[in-house]
Amino acid sequence: MSSEGDAKTTVRNISTDDKLIMTQEQSAKKGFCSVRYGLALILLICNFSIYTQQLSLSIAITTMVNQTTLQGQPNASLDTQDDWNATQDEVQAKAPTYDWNPEIQGIILSSFSYGSFVAPIPVGYVAGVLGAKYVVGAGLFFTSVLSLLIPVSADAGVAALIVVRVIQGITQDMVLTSQYSLWVRWAPPVERSQLINIATSGTMLGSFIVLLVGGFICQAIGWPYVFYIFGGIGCVCCLLWFSLAYDDPENHPFISADEKRYIVCSLAQEDNLPGWSLPIKAMIKSLPLWAILVSYFCQYWTINTILSYTPTYLNSVLQFSVRDSGILSSLPFIATGIGIMLSGFLADFLLSRRILRLVTIRKLLTCIGIVSSCALLMALHWIRFNRSATVIFLILCIFLAGIPQAGSIVNIIDIAPRYASFLKGIIQLFVAIDGVIAPTVAGILINQDSVLGWRNIFLIASAINIVGLIFYLIFGQAHEQDWAKK
Template structure:
């Protein structure tokens, strides 16, 4: 029988497997292992996926500006007046598969769903230029809607993977690394998209490149990805047992049914959901509209626009590592409980950006001040990766993928609505006063939703996490008692 002990967890994080009282192996989780490669695959996934999401924010500026490219043969469509609708079309498809994707990931494992959906989404990235030429902005909307549908599988599946591959003592860092892939992916996408759009190749090359990246990732995941340590063919016994014991569960256990009634009546789940809704409202308002704000209010050309639009997300990426390291330290050294740590970082990630957006809305004297406030608003927002964003796993490791699918589905309705509000409110993109309404609204949503999380959030595993399993075991015991002893 194996026992699992921890030594010097605050300093070395060394773990030792013991059989019959004798040490048989020592595993130091600071070494690179298979779990790190699986986490890296998930990082690449969010990096490429967010690049695909964001590239239209820069691309659509070039698609409607005859002066964007040096090549006069690149097609442009200045007659398009539904750009914010086109930017929101991604979410028309994105919200559809979320809950089902989480349940499928829990039942069958996420690997092949991710491989297939990323491949299909990449094909539709490649055909955006011809669809724009043939069917105008409506053709782009169709492609983006299908891309959104395929990416609807990503976060429920990634969350499930984290619940299987990320040990508790490394969870904040691993979760932040994976999800911060979206931030650095946004940075690279904005910069690269701006450079490509202003080059001889023009805006179509943006979508060809990202389609190729997505196909390459699908092949890599198909060859080397795994749903869990139990299914990985080359993982060492020591690392496998380290992960399983650290997570407090056996990977060979059968899946339990989803206790939907308990989930839907759980205040900690609602705290995550409401905070997720507020995050998506603010994040997608900024990520889709900053290029337009930079171009029309601050008067930057497309190349400068892409660089400055990317700067806040670069800071977001850097700051995420600092937050996750501090969060893990607070938990491991028992300075704060898991729940308190999540609330602290969630507040940093939502309240400080709200203050920055409020100041931005009140008005600034120079463009540099506006840029600085946008950097603070987006950069500090990365603290949520150590806040509500990882909290699903702590509430219910068994149902983390389903929970992420549930909250991501509902919250992305707000990702869809936020750009549409801009379409309604900002009738004149050069009017700074109209943009104030956008910033004030996002700030108010941030503060209100974080307040709910602070009051009702939790860092404890909920009783219904293994309720179905416990009920089944009770039924077996009752049946045995009724039959009586056997000879």
């Protein structure tokens, strides 16, 4: 009798403990007032900061040179031209100007990407082994200090400015590449998409803000203050990062016991501790990995083309003024950020409710984003005579292009969490190649034919995207690969 009573008591206690654990886990899941979402918000601010610094020179260089002409603006009136010249005189009185011809300007602007061909892979490897906190923090600190030094380096000469921009590009790669290794230890599988996408949306928010206010800062108080303001914001972000960011929840001093237990238990089945060795041969032979890389390359071909040539398209084809085209050019960035965040919430909702398998979610979101954005992109040429419709289609296109961020883009953490940071470095290399090839091809097509060239740009970008989508749908997977396990 006593044994039966003890057994019932034991069962009752186990049941009570299970309910308690489930209650604690549910409380850890609720709301956004948790440490892991706070970490995503801090990374959003960090990504915001580095992208404002990256694009500051693109905005400021129009006032840094002492001769700025308004070419290819058929709708620019004489009054507008006079107002622009008057504004330029006021700006030049507030800050120094330089005799840089268009070729020198192009070299200066492109120098930021030089380090992207060598830095991301070793940075990703080191961050995966040593942890991301100090790699991300160091990259954010150095790029912010270098942003503050750009006015001084511009006075020192073109060579000094190019050196500063090359180093700044390398330090920003440290931030963009290393942060992926954090989510291997911080993001539960059912929240992985939204946490990563919240952090990533900071890049688009930064691009939106700097395009929106950078020109006003240059005209109001002088171009050096663009670098001082956004560089100073980066320095403040460094203090925030080093104070609140930790490599894993076990070592975080402020995390609740419930949230720590929830994160650790949700990741218990994943073998995500990196090592010094890399299965390079297995990676090269892995078709699921190649599916992600090809999909990434094809998607960023379109994104780089649209984001690089939106001001030119609005100005030369739709006949918007310089000021209006600058404001409208910022809208696709915020649209992409919204698309990225919404797709992350949708992916994790479908996974947490067990509505679809993870691999189905990744492929479905990738397919929806690419097919719909390509349809709108191809339609741009035939609706170009309606400016309002064209702007709406352009914004919707880039909004939908952000949806695959919760599909193939975050898929590397699914197939190889142990090497996520290193693989992100490889992806950054593909993005750098995209950044060189896609705008160059677009420029050649526009130079050949100013009207049909745009049609060919849209058709080529759509075709490349569809090819990448087909490859990903065939070979993409979402389970951890054998070569990624210990």
